[in-house]
Amino acid sequence: MARSPANQPALGDHHHPIPTTPDTVPAGCWWFTDPDGALCLLPGCMARSQDPEADCTCDTLGARLERAERKLRDERAERQYAEGWYQALHAALDAHPAGPDIRADARARRAATQTRP
Template structure:
């Protein structure tokens, strides 16, 4: 799969849904294997909105945890540099070099 295909496909995958044509014809677009094999299957295995929300909240919490961990490392490194006898000079040199980017 190309990068373009990766960025244009819906995410998360669409759940089973019906598409109605202007003439009233309806087509089921299956989003799960159960409906793919049997259009009338009553046991659609697509995730519910509640399931999707739970997954999204779990992913959000994992990202927040990772961000806090990175912030802790960043603060520890900055504190260690400032604790160095030449810390202020080191930070000034780093700031001067980064301003040219």
């Protein structure tokens, strides 16, 4: 019985493999334990067939969610890094004797290059 991604059960991962029967085999990559208790990966994509620890590229809902969450984490980390730099530069300007002049010059330069929607 073929399963579509819409009715696919939650996929197991390396640390939490799912028990399976012939009727519950999910589409895409999945980890399972064989009857002897060995942990096995059934790759559903080329990335995992070459490296079991690689990110799954199967176009399943779970894989798409995982990629979106990873992208969100990366973007949040980048924003936090940029915010740290902004705060440090702001503090440096506040401490600098010419800080107000530098800030006014920066605002003027930004206004000259900024395009409004």
